[in-house]
Amino acid sequence: MAAVQETVDQVKAIDVDQYKYGFSTELEVDKAPLGLNEDIVRLISAKKGEPEWMLEWRLDAYRRWLTMREPTWARVTYPMIDFNDIYYYAAPKMNAAPQTLDEVDPAILETYKKLGIPLREQEILAGVQTSKVAVDAVFDSVSVVTTFKAELAKAGVIFCSISEALKEHPELVRKYLGTVVPVTDNFYATLNAAVFTDGSFVYIPKGVRCPMELSTYFRINERNTGQFERTLIIAEEGSYVSYLEGCTAPQRDENQLHAAVVELITMDDAEIKYSTVQNWYPGDKDGKGGIYNFVTKRGDCRGKNSKISWTQVETGSAITWKYPSCILRGDGSRGEFYSIAVSNGMQQVDSGTKMIHLGKNTTSRIISKGISAGRSQNTYRGQVSAHRKATNMRNFTNCDSLLIGDQCGAHTVPYMECNNATAVFEHEATTSKISEDQLFYCQQRGLNPEEATALIVNGFVKDVLQQLPMEFAVEAQKLISISLEGSVG
Amino acid sequence: MLEIRNLHVSIEDKKILNGLTLTVHDGEVAAIMGPNGSGKSTLSYVIAGKPDYEVLDGEILLDGQNVLELEAHERAAAGLFLAFQYPLEIPGVATMSFLKAAMNSQRKIRGEDEMATADFMKAVRGAADSLGIPQDMLRRGLNVGFSGGEKKRMEILQMALLAPNFCILDETDSGLDIDALKVVSEGVNALRDPKRAFLVITHYQRLLNYIVPDTVHVMAHGQVVKSGGKELALELEATGYADYKTLAA
Numbered sequence: 001m002a003a004v005q006e007t008v009d010q011v012k013a014i015d016v017d018q019y020k021y022g023f024s025t026e027l028e029v030d031k032a033p034l035g036l037n038e039d040i041v042r043l044i045s046a047k048k049g050e051p052e053w054m055l056e057w058r059l060d061a062y063r064r065w066l067t068m069r070e071p072t073w074a075r076v077t078y079p080m081i082d083f084n085d086i087y088y089y090a091a092p093k094m095n096a097a098p099q100t101l102d103e104v105d106p107a108i109l110e111t112y113k114k115l116g117i118p119l120r121e122q123e124i125l126a127g128v129q130t131s132k133v134a135v136d137a138v139f140d141s142v143s144v145v146t147t148f149k150a151e152l153a154k155a156g157v158i159f160c161s162i163s164e165a166l167k168e169h170p171e172l173v174r175k176y177l178g179t180v181v182p183v184t185d186n187f188y189a190t191l192n193a194a195v196f197t198d199g200s201f202v203y204i205p206k207g208v209r210c211p212m213e214l215s216t217y218f219r220i221n222e223r224n225t226g227q228f229e230r231t232l233i234i235a236e237e238g239s240y241v242s243y244l245e246g247c248t249a250p251q252r253d254e255n256q257l258h259a260a261v262v263e264l265i266t267m268d269d270a271e272i273k274y275s276t277v278q279n280w281y282p283g284d285k286d287g288k289g290g291i292y293n294f295v296t297k298r299g300d301c302r303g304k305n306s307k308i309s310w311t312q313v314e315t316g317s318a319i320t321w322k323y324p325s326c327i328l329r330g331d332g333s334r335g336e337f338y339s340i341a342v343s344n345g346m347q348q349v350d351s352g353t354k355m356i357h358l359g360k361n362t363t364s365r366i367i368s369k370g371i372s373a374g375r376s377q378n379t380y381r382g383q384v385s386a387h388r389k390a391t392n393m394r395n396f397t398n399c400d401s402l403l404i405g406d407q408c409g410a411h412t413v414p415y416m417e418c419n420n421a422t423a424v425f426e427h428e429a430t431t432s433k434i435s436e437d438q439l440f441y442c443q444q445r446g447l448n449p450e451e452a453t454a455l456i457v458n459g460f461v462k463d464v465l466q467q468l469p470m471e472f473a474v475e476a477q478k479l480i481s482i483s484l485e486g487s488v489g
Numbered sequence: 490m491l492e493i494r495n496l497h498v499s500i501e502d503k504k505i506l507n508g509l510t511l512t513v514h515d516g517e518v519a520a521i522m523g524p525n526g527s528g529k530s531t532l533s534y535v536i537a538g539k540p541d542y543e544v545l546d547g548e549i550l551l552d553g554q555n556v557l558e559l560e561a562h563e564r565a566a567a568g569l570f571l572a573f574q575y576p577l578e579i580p581g582v583a584t585m586s587f588l589k590a591a592m593n594s595q596r597k598i599r600g601e602d603e604m605a606t607a608d609f610m611k612a613v614r615g616a617a618d619s620l621g622i623p624q625d626m627l628r629r630g631l632n633v634g635f636s637g638g639e640k641k642r643m644e645i646l647q648m649a650l651l652a653p654n655f656c657i658l659d660e661t662d663s664g665l666d667i668d669a670l671k672v673v674s675e676g677v678n679a680l681r682d683p684k685r686a687f688l689v690i691t692h693y694q695r696l697l698n699y700i701v702p703d704t705v706h707v708m709a710h711g712q713v714v715k716s717g718g719k720e721l722a723l724e725l726e727a728t729g730y731a732d733y734k735t736l737a738a
Contacts, residue, residue: 440540442579444538444570444573446565446566451590455579459582
């Protein structure tokens with residue numbers, strides 16, 4: 001419990017977002033000038049006190065980004081983003097006194113109340129501390145605290161913000177950064193490379209099983225500000241780590257951009273389990289506001305018999321564009337993708353995974369559960385490819401879609417590519433609708449229509465929820481119920 | 490006590506019930522018989538509150554309370570239970586979890602505390618044993634992959650747990666072999682109580698050999714056209730429904 005208390009205390013000490021009844025979330029903020037140019041890139045790098053090579057890396061990315069176009073292949077529509085109308089750096093000024101608050105929408109307060117999460121960051125973090133979890137809290141553009149660092153250091157684990165890693169362990173960052181998601185991978189990844197502001201860095205040395213869950217809690221608070229975080233996790237030979245990220249943002253009328261890059265690397269026999277509970281503000285019922293969540297996540301199973309497992313619960317964001325993927329390079333390596341994507345209102349989701357089988361005897365498993373309600377559109381887009389040398393590779397894919405109501409859409413777009421005759425692909429897909437008869441049956445037994453819907457949905461997503469660490473599975477289950485509120489009757 | 494007075498019901502502009510009147514007293518087992526299309530299942534759905542049915546006239550009183558003003562889940566909490574002809578499957582929701590959710594939702598509506606988990610488990614196990622439902626079935630998804638007989642037994646298990654005061658059995662005998670029919674009937678008979686009433690809907694007299702009714706009502710064209718004691722069922726078995734089809738018209 002001492003360690004849990006450490007997290008609670010440290011996070012309490014953060015002088016940001018001190019939501020209390022009657023106080024404001026308004027903060028004094030250190031902001032870069034509006035827009036993007038080389039000077040902004042230099043300013044971000046200088047704010048972080050980065051080495052020269054890092055600045056050059058950023059500038060190179062920026063110059064390449066200028067020549068690139070936004071991707072248009074996803075099944076989402078939104079107005080052109082004016083990249084010069086975004087703040088690329090915003091950090092809360094520490095020790096800013098909390099101001100009075102009366103602008104938090106009661107709906108948000110009510111939502112958090114229902115979640116059992118009080119509107120104070122420290123309690124949100126404390127609320128999930130039923131077992132020991134180390135937390136890196138990223139607020140807008142900066143990491144404000146990382147807990148349990150000392151205890152983790154004893155095990156040889158490095159867990160800190162990426163800004164700090166650039167100062168303390170530049171050789172490690174330089175060796176691995178951009179090796180899984182290259183600078184020019186795609187439009188948003190390149191933008192991220194130029195302007196990323198913070199994120200988490202994890203290094204698990206050879207043979208170490210990380211003694212606790214690691215997690216990063218991302219919060220976008222500042223108006224009109226983009227969040228560009230970068231996370232890098234390296235698991236050396238025979239090591240293991242389980243990592244979880246959580247995301248929330250306040251309700252804003254304008255759309256905000258979140259363009260993150262996550263890179264995972266596993267060496268021989270290592271394993272990374274990466275879980276996400278994404279609950280960015282989804283916009284209102286008419287589609288006004290909300291986060292554009294354009295994220296590139298990729299893991300590289302570099303070593304033999306290594307394993308990377310992605311689990312995601314996506315309930316938030318106006319638009320989600322996200323494909324956590326695995327490059328199965330090492331012979332016998334394994335990639336997993338478990339996803340629940342819930343869309344309601346006017347939300348648009350285009351999400352899935354890529355499993356790139358390069359090595360022999362590599363295996364992958366994809367379980368995707370899409371739930372669409374309201375007038376939302378929910379697309380699963382996945383690619384499985386077997387390279388020429390991927391002898392005896394196996395993939396199993398299962399995509400299920402559940403429709404609630406008659407104004408939403410579910411789409412499944414699988415791509416398969418096979419260059420090896422021994423490869424085995426299995427693909428299952430179903431689309432179903434919660435039937436009036438099922439609802440009536442539950443209602444006849446005493447459940448109200450919303451409880452009935454939540455129960456049926458939870459049954460539908462059970463396979464994936466089981467993959468989440470216990471305490472987060474409970475949280476995710478509540479989130480799904482709340483996301484679907486008002487979708488029936 | 491359930492009182493139905495002059496009930497007129499239509500679905501999608503098709504008139505199904507035409508001024509049905511029926512009273513079932515506490516402790517009574519009333520059987521409803523009638524040919525296909527006479528409106529038996531509609532009657533059970535309307536009592537239970539299934540959406541889509543339009544009540545044009547009449548009233549349904551459960552212990553004096555007008556249930557037509559209540560939503561289906563509120564009727565359930567008020568003590569109304571419908572054993573479905575075709576119980577629905579809820580994949581991924583363990584039977585035990587479903588039972589607990591139903592039990593606690595009803596208690597919540599009635600302003601009662603949640604049942605302690607230990608007491609609940611004990612009650613479920615006891616009921617399951619008496620109906621010959623194996624424990625591992627309670628861990629499986631509700632009704633998923635259950636045989637017709639298992640589904641019906643599960644309906645009776647739910648009835649036993651939720652302890653309603655008015656039970657409707659909608660063609661519970663359909664799809665049951667003779668052994669399953671006996672088990673289900675014994676389950677129902679065990680629940681007979683001076684404070685609990687049953688409405689047993691069936692095509693065939695066979696079920697009524699096992700669940701012996703106090704009264705038998707014959708339905709045709711959306712009305713009760715004849716009422717009598719249990720001997721009426723035997724009479725119907727011999728003569729068929731032909732006479733009654735013309736009676737209502």
